Amino acid sequence: MALSVKAAREIAKRNNIAAELILKAAAVEISGGARKDDVLRVPFRIGITLNRSMAHASYFFREIRDNGIFYGGKCPACSHVLFPPVRPVCLRCIRKGELVEYEPLKIGTEVEGTVVAVSKLVRGTSKDLGKGVRYPCLVKVDGADNAHWQFVLPTENREPEVGARVKSVLADQEDRTGEVGDFSFRLM
């Protein structure tokens, strides 16, 4: 973008430097390549379809999708608890060099927890990412040793805030896909 002589002089004056330096700098632009009006663009899609394995967490997603039941993961050796079971092996025991797999820990048809971090997505940067207000939060489910990234739904009068108590909300059965979006949280 070209800089006007007037703008260059103003910047130079404010910064107590020679206007010539600014004007010289302004002359530096992209050189070479195609002419700006001659750039050809063609559509390109990375047409790769994945069939993703949920591996160790299959039980977690299947139970929510099919039965509406929440599970966490519990280490049989040290009782470390993850909700959701984001990693297959105990994050505490592995620090001592011990490989211990988490075991399924049945919680029930709903989980409760506390908001430990909030972000308020005020407006999407594009229509493609959606407009409106959303609240991606970190929620620490009762009894878990970690916090989980998840949306928290506000009420008519309250926004999610740190320390707020929340309860799980399941998507309608026909809308569940076996992914982490099958549930969210709402303020209690």
Added chain:
Amino acid sequence: MSLEGMRGKVGILGFGMSKFGPDLSRQDYTHYAAVAYTKALKNSGISPDDIENVVYGHYNPLFRGQIMGDIYVNETIGMELMPTLRVAAGGATGAAAIDAGVTYALSGRADIVLVLGFEKCSDTYNFESGEGISEALKAISFSADTVWEESLGFTAASSYAHTVNAFIAEHEGHPDDEEASIIAVNHHNNALLIPEAHCYGQEEYTVEKVMASPMISSPFRRGHNCQISEGAAALILITEQKAKEMGVADRVVWITGIGCSTDTGMVGLRPTISEYRCGTIAMHRAYKTAGIKNPQKELGTVEIHDPFAHVVYMAIMEVGICETWQETSRLIRDGFFARDGRLPMNLSGGLIGLGHPVGATNIAQAGWLFLQLTGQAGASQVDFSDKRKTAALKGMGGPGDCYCYGIVMQY
């Protein structure tokens, strides 16, 4: 502990960068990488035959739909059969590439190393919506855990906001909107003096303008955010022994400290959410190597990774310049970090002003430190007669800012 290897210290002999911008589609990424490379060659005074190793910094293949683009840059700049390495560490990719390049030189495997970072992002485009930024943000979102976080609609802004909001809650509302805006103004306006900068030619920011800009992800306003850029930047690294043999040692800015720390990518797995532990650890590792005990007094300028202005406020404490939020707020408001302040920050413009072509960003920031310390910064040059010619760079990136690199340099 010191950063000396088989052939003595390692430092920066030359720097070059292409234009950083939102759309360099007139040039292929191999083209602007070649521009940065040849400018660095000319700046250093060496010839291509002097280079013994190349490290590439390139973050995201999804931007271009091209895996291992470093190969095609490598053959474009005539480096085939050269030992090469490509590194990726999210936003800190450039700093990671510098770390790798310095390590090669310290090991004795190479006397002169080219570190070349590049990124292409303007190819991302949604034909249905007619927008590009959303596709770039989607490409970035795949850095998050794709089973547990990305699929929910993870964005870098929301990830940063979790930690920043937790920090603000613990520090009596600081940084506030005005303090973050002062930082953004400093960085953006510094870039107006650098022709290669993304924001070059744009209007100056004022605190009022930034505070009036729309909220994107609370507390981040549009004016607090970094740019989504493409471009390339290159450094020529040289060992002390080689520099003496070539008679160029007096032109070298020595890298006296490097520290690195990698935290969990999932913020929810951390014991504390209100800080970037890896930032503090990486910088203190770098200071320990460089022998820096009082950063506020010993540094002449700093470059901070500034994807959002609020993160800079936190970084001022992480890098040990201030110990308390009260001091941090006071120094920001007093102009301590302004262009004419005691410790000017992000004279390059940083990610907010210079731009953020991810693989090239920290390399360009290091390059502008090199130019400042050696008096080659042109219109952007500040007077170092009352300052130590010691500088620090903090690079960070990845989901939850899990990667952090601290680099200290001295002239």
